[in-house]
Amino acid sequence: MALTSEQRAEIDAQRTAPQLTSRPTVPAMEELLYTPFEVLDHGFVRVVDYMGDDGAVVQAARVSYGRGTRKVSEDAGLIRYLMRHRHSTPFEMCEIKFHVKLPVFVARQWIRHRMASVNEYSARYSILDREFYLPALDQVSAQSSSNRQGRSDALDEDAARQVLHLLHRDATQCYDDYETMLDPEGMGLARELARMNLTLNTYTQWYWKVDLHNLMHFLALRADAHAQYEIRVYAEKMIEILKAWVPATAAAFEEYRLGAFTFSAGMLKVLRRRLAGEDVGQENSGLTKREWIEMNAMLDAPHPHG
Amino acid sequence: MALTSEQRAEIDAQRTAPQLTSRPTVPAMEELLYTPFEVLDHGFVRVVDYMGDDGAVVQAARVSYGRGTRKVSEDAGLIRYLMRHRHSTPFEMCEIKFHVKLPVFVARQWIRHRMASVNEYSARYSILDREFYLPALDQVSAQSSSNRQGRSDALDEDAARQVLHLLHRDATQCYDDYETMLDPEGMGLARELARMNLTLNTYTQWYWKVDLHNLMHFLALRADAHAQYEIRVYAEKMIEILKAWVPATAAAFEEYRLGAFTFSAGMLKVLRRRLAGEDVGQENSGLTKREWIEMNAMLDAPHPHG
Amino acid sequence: MALTSEQRAEIDAQRTAPQLTSRPTVPAMEELLYTPFEVLDHGFVRVVDYMGDDGAVVQAARVSYGRGTRKVSEDAGLIRYLMRHRHSTPFEMCEIKFHVKLPVFVARQWIRHRMASVNEYSARYSILDREFYLPALDQVSAQSSSNRQGRSDALDEDAARQVLHLLHRDATQCYDDYETMLDPEGMGLARELARMNLTLNTYTQWYWKVDLHNLMHFLALRADAHAQYEIRVYAEKMIEILKAWVPATAAAFEEYRLGAFTFSAGMLKVLRRRLAGEDVGQENSGLTKREWIEMNAMLDAPHPHG
Amino acid sequence: MALTSEQRAEIDAQRTAPQLTSRPTVPAMEELLYTPFEVLDHGFVRVVDYMGDDGAVVQAARVSYGRGTRKVSEDAGLIRYLMRHRHSTPFEMCEIKFHVKLPVFVARQWIRHRMASVNEYSARYSILDREFYLPALDQVSAQSSSNRQGRSDALDEDAARQVLHLLHRDATQCYDDYETMLDPEGMGLARELARMNLTLNTYTQWYWKVDLHNLMHFLALRADAHAQYEIRVYAEKMIEILKAWVPATAAAFEEYRLGAFTFSAGMLKVLRRRLAGEDVGQENSGLTKREWIEMNAMLDAPHPHG
Missing domain, CATH: 1.10.20 (Histone, subunit A)
Structure with a gap:
């Protein structure tokens, strides 16, 4: 089990009595606060705090794009539009803070995402616990x-x-x-x-705070099939949290990021020839072998995230 | 009056019924939500959302510095320690989002602070109002x-x-x-x-979101006596908001930033000589005339922020 | 003509006698230094300094990916690989500094790219010239x-x-x-x-310094057909400079960014159905009208950048 | 000895024949290129590339502050002014790239400085050498x-x-x-x-690229007496490199940062009382014991960096 009873007690001790707020509040996220999700053999990820919701994205977009956007009557439609056209600033208007316990070699990959705030347990100040990752x-x-x-x-x-x-x-x-x-x-x-x-493989822990735009950037890279398994399992849990937090944004993220594929100029040419009925093989495609394989994997089979 | 009745109605329409939350909540800030503070002749600043409080700073510091910091029994003391030693990461764990209406030439200064998120009213999409700043x-x-x-x-x-x-x-x-x-x-x-x-001097408006560390950096520069009056008045209102939001942090900020003064190596030498009883004048101080004036302004008179 | 003779004289006065250096040097860029490219009616863009070349990208990639990458014998192939897989950090290893003269309303769009350094002519310190943009x-x-x-x-x-x-x-x-x-x-x-x-529309000017990765991000957005003409003309000149500076990177950028198109999960499904011989119309595609139009514009006609 | 002969050979192989450039060139830095400085038992730091010099800082400042600054006839004086008043943007106009070999636990501290670009040797791709740090x-x-x-x-x-x-x-x-x-x-x-x-304590290595402003921020924190010895020795070597690169900036950095001390509002009050002849002790100073000790260490003894 990932958490010791001592760790659970520590987290529980932070729980405060619910209070009234006029800020945007997401009931599904309130459920998740103080609930660590177990990851790997001793790790976890849990939401410490959040700010904003799908509505906050829409609200910010409407400041930018002005009164005119009121015509886009449906919020989910506006969010899909923002995601498709990579208008990323409204997504920066939401923020989330996680408490994560993770092996040091995973932390070293994670920290490369610079657009986030971190407070890590310091082994200069304190003694690390006897906990290290052993793969299944x-x-x-x-x-x-x-x-x-x-x-x-x-x-x-x-x-x-x-x-x-x-x-x-x-x-x-x-x-x-x-x-x-x-x-x-x-x-x-x-x-x-x-x-x-x-x-x-020793475990460390940190508070990691990031805005919604940068969180999705992190998730797109780290939930990808090419990411190392040990960080991917964290990203996958966090995608579940994303769905609870901002369901419309999460749906657009799956449609336009996770499930999407970018065709290069050369691939587009091949595609046009194939749609025009031409029989194109790798040798006359102008693509490298690797590009050819990647493109066809996408066209022949359903996408892993699709 | 800064706000038109139409603008007030728009802001009021965003107000939602209070809901229960387990997140850190600051009653004094709840009062401020949806309350625009008037600035200049048509401008305002108001809090749209916030995340965290003084306790969140302490919580993050205790992750970093581990169990040992429990000895620092008093939160305010820990916050003062962090501020004095420029341990800035725990302050990044709080976030605030403002709605600001401001003249374009002020917006151009403001935007130079890059560590923040912005959604500005776009004059490509929408028509700006007939509102422009005229100084008193x-x-x-x-x-x-x-x-x-x-x-x-x-x-x-x-x-x-x-x-x-x-x-x-x-x-x-x-x-x-x-x-x-x-x-x-x-x-x-x-x-x-x-x-x-x-x-x-045409007014624009934006949502501006920033973490507590970068907010204080902004305030230290823009509430400074050398800042242009038209941005300083915004910063001064935001310092009031800071005090409502994170009173212990705001007090430490006044003690160790706003009210502090940095003595250069050369100034320290002069100080040591004066404390040893020597009569030092500018000509034998090794300081430039300007440094001499700046130092003495600080030593002779009470500090403007003190 | 964009530059006054006084401005030309100022730029010429900065030119220094060539000196020997062991740093990576790009002869085509040496030609461009101190040569302002005219943009709009009074604007210009010119290269002030640069650091690194295509080889510096490769060198950094080989540190990251280690000795094994020596197998990728051809540098251009490695650069294409990095670009295709969005391995962006090696591109951050090159840096460029521009001197730009541009209308204030363009500067306001430009400055939204935060990952760059800027020194702008300050109208608090100095008097702006009588120069303003009038469209052709x-x-x-x-x-x-x-x-x-x-x-x-x-x-x-x-x-x-x-x-x-x-x-x-x-x-x-x-x-x-x-x-x-x-x-x-x-x-x-x-x-x-x-x-x-x-x-x-008054002209301002600034020094703008950015790394190669963030430059390409800027160019992809601002050379896009949806960007406002008045910033796009700057971006287009800068793409020419990019080609002179890092030809292999610029080629990969055109192939995998400017000339590429991202198909959403829904579009990929349509594509698979069409390649399987099915006759798909918008009404049974699952795509919105707008998505349908965008996708077909890409599939039917050659890409504007292709 | 820090470098194996194989490592030296690798670095030498990168050296290119000197070429002519019209870019700002610092002869003292040309000497340092491809010269690793040994640090710890197997580490090193060396300059891979640099962009700009003291003159580039001055040039950028003169764009910002306009023609008026021409009155400040002496460049070093302008640089001191910028440093004293924390006008940091002109210092961002210079850039430097290091190749560093360092133990992993040092790398973990170093990477917390986010305003820099990094390419680290990847142990996913390659096999790390049998080299680990053992303290003297x-x-x-x-x-x-x-x-x-x-x-x-x-x-x-x-x-x-x-x-x-x-x-x-x-x-x-x-x-x-x-x-x-x-x-x-x-x-x-x-x-x-x-x-x-x-x-x-296993050694890793990376390319680390940073602008002059952020480099000095790094050095101020990591060359400080409170920094861990194992990172401080890197910072100290890099201060030597700073002096070779931008001597006027380095001198101002020592005067206004390394050798400076910030007095809090409370400390300033004590100082004023003491200069007025009052005998102030900790108990009636309003300062905590720790603040009292810190302040007096600064006033009684010469500063470690002074």
């Missing part, structure tokens, strides 16, 4: 031979167990020695130094 | 001779009235011709072109 | 009836001349009164106040 | 009791050697197992998974 057996996968940055099938069970044994042994020994070095009755090493002995 | 008589001031970017005393009343006459005449004529060019029964010029005929 | 006769266009933010055909010549007369008369009168109010022998009004009397 | 004996320090985030004196030699033994043993074992898990003839684990077994 079916996630212990071989290096992909076709994709330099990816993984392919799961290893056979014996090899996978060996991997897990090594990961567990090393993380444990490193943590044991971390404690030994820190021990104020023993070596008493400074925390800021001792932490360097921890492995990259 | 006592603000019609002469060019400063000592400060290239500032103004000095008010002009004498005759000259000031002449200025106001010209400003009014030109803005009115430009707006009249704007309408003439737009008239769909007449020339029917495109809005995106016609707007170029308006003067820079 | 064939650009004096009617409001579009189909597109709320656009213009349609040029007005007939009589109406256009009337528009130009009004624009010229008002800008001139406003500038005359600006000078009258500023006159130190007369009213002596502060510059920071007098400027509010200027019209939005 | 005199840096193996005890936890500070007064400062929760700091270290105090070095441990006694026996304890320090024990620490180094543990750090070395664990990093080595983790790396051995990393290789074992990766071995394509053996387990063949995906690189993106295997890396999680590495310790936080």
Whole structure:
């Protein structure tokens, strides 16, 4: 289970008695506050606070585009229009704050999204818990031979167990020695130094605050099939949260981002020839082999997010 | 009066019935929602939404600095510590959204603060109202001779009235011709072109969303005595709002930012010599005349914000 | 002519004798330095400095993707790969600085791109020149009836001349009164106040510095057919500069951005049905009328940038 | 020695024959290009490229502040003025790109500076080298009791050697197992998974590009006495590079930032009382104990950077 009872108690202690507010409020999100969603073996993501809703996007768009937009009587239609034409500023008008517990190597990918605010648990100030990520057996996968940055099938069970044994042994020994070095009755090493002995699968946690536009940018990249599994599972939970928070925006996001595909100038030419009845093969398409495969994967089969 | 009755009606129409929320809520801010504060002759600033409070700053700091910070039993003390040591990330955990009506030349200064989100009324889509800023008589001031970017005393009343006459005449004529060019029964010029005929004191409006850290950065620069009066009056209203929203943060902000002064290395040397009893004059201080004046203004007289 | 002889002399005075450098150098860009490209009636854009080249993009990508990428023997292929997969960070490794002279209403659109650095001529410190934008006769266009933010055909010549007369008369009168109010022998009004009397077609100028990734984002939006003509002409000149600076990147940008089109999930479904031989009309497509038109414009006709 | 001969060869291979340029060129920086400065036991920092010089700061300031600033005949004086009054935008007009090799736990602090561009060596794509940071004996320090985030004196030699033994043993074992898990003839684990077994003192490397304003912000925080030693040593090298690059800016930076101190409103009151001859003690100062100590450390003793 991802959360210790101590962690649950800490989160519960923050819950305050409901109060009246005139701010936009989303009942489905109120349900989610203080509810951590478990991710991986010890991680979680939970909503700490939110600001705005679908209506706040529409309200901002109507300031920008003025009285005229009142003609667009239906809010969902306006949101779809904004998303399709990449008018992103109205989506910046909503904000969300998450509490996330995640392995350090995932945090290192996550932090590359600069348009967000972060407060991370500091191992200079505090001692990290003895918690580290060990993949589930079916996630212990071989290096992909076709994709330099990816993984392919799961290893056979014996090899996978060996991997897990090594990961567990090393993380444990490193943590044991971390404690030994820190021990104020023993070596008493400074925390800021001792932490360097921890492995990259050690869990950390942070508050991460981002606006709706940048959140969707993050989700589009990290929920993508090419993202590493260990960050993708966070993104997938957060898409569920997105749907609860701003359902019209989430629907438009799926239609125009997650389920969409961009055809290059060369691909468009091929498409026009095919629609005109021409039989086009890769060799006379002007596309590289890889582009050809990517385009046809999109045209032949239903899209994974579609 | 800054707001037309139509504008007030528009704002009132957005007010929703209070709802229950488990999010941090600030009663003093709930009072302010949907209440425009008048600024200049037709401008206003009002809070549209907010996220977090003083407690949210403390909560984020305690994630960063870990369990140890529980010793800092008093929240206000922790906030003062963060402000003094420029630990700015916990202040990024609060967010506020304003609706502002302001002259275009003020908007041009304001927008230079990039770490914020903006949706501005678009004169490509819509027709701007016939509203332009005319300074109050006592603000019609002469060019400063000592400060290239500032103004000095008010002009004498005759000259000031002449200025106001010209400003009014030109803005009115430009707006009249704007309408003439737009008239769909007449020339029917495109809005995106016609707007170029308006003067820079025409009012525009926008939604402006910013985190607490960047808000304070904005306020420190724009509430400063060197800021142009026409933006300073907005900043001053927003400092009042800051006090209602996050009183402990606002107090620390006044103590460590607005009321503070940075002594350069050279000034510190002079200070040490003076405290050691030495009689230091500008000529043997190693400071420029200007630095000397600035330093002594700070040491002799109470600080304007103090 | 866009530049006065005084402006040309100022720019020439900045030219320094060529010096040796071990930094990446692009001969075609060296030619462009200190050469203003005229835009609109008094505007220009010129390159002040640049950092990096196509090779710098490749170099950064090879740090990220490590030794393995050496297999991608051809730099242009790697750049196309980065562009296609929106791996944007290597493009951030190049930087360019422009000097731009542009009307204030264009500057107000331009500045919305926040990921750039700007130093604008300050009308608090200095007196703006008597230069304002007047559209060419064939650009004096009617409001579009189909597109709320656009213009349609040029007005007939009589109406256009009337528009130009009004624009010229008002800008001139406003500038005359600006000078009258500023006159130190007369009213002596502060510059920071007098400027509010200027019209939005007054020219300003600035230094604008941006990285290659954000430059392309700017260009994709502002060279687009939906952008206002008066900013689009700047973007078009800057695309020419892009081609001189980073030819491989510019080619990939045209292939995968300017000439590309994103099909939504719904459009992809229609496409699959059509390629399977089905006769799909708008009514049974699941697309809105507007989406239907946009998609078919792309499929039937060659792309404007293609 | 920090660099292996292989690494030196790689860097040398990038060196190109000097070419002529009309861009601002700093001879002292040309000397530094392709010269890695060794930091820690295996790290380095080197300049890859730079754009602009002190003159570019002045040039940008003169655009902003207009012709009037020509009166400020001396460039260094203008730069000091900009620095003192925190007019930061002209400093954004210069840019620098570093290649840095650094331990992962240092990289995690460094990356918190968001206003920069980064391309990091990716352990999803490539295999990290067997290089990890081991502190020098005199840096193996005890936890500070007064400062929760700091270290105090070095441990006694026996304890320090024990620490180094543990750090070395664990990093080595983790790396051995990393290789074992990766071995394509053996387990063949995906690189993106295997890396999680590495310790936080493993070296990584990146290209880091930043403008001069944000570089100084980074240096002010990271060269500070409160910064962790392992990042401070990088900052200190970079201050040397700053001096070579923009000597006038670097001098102003030392005078108005590194060597400066900000007195709070309360401290200013105490200062005024003391200068008026009053004998003020902590108990009647209105300052907290900590503030009192900080202020007096600054007033009694010469500043560490002074």
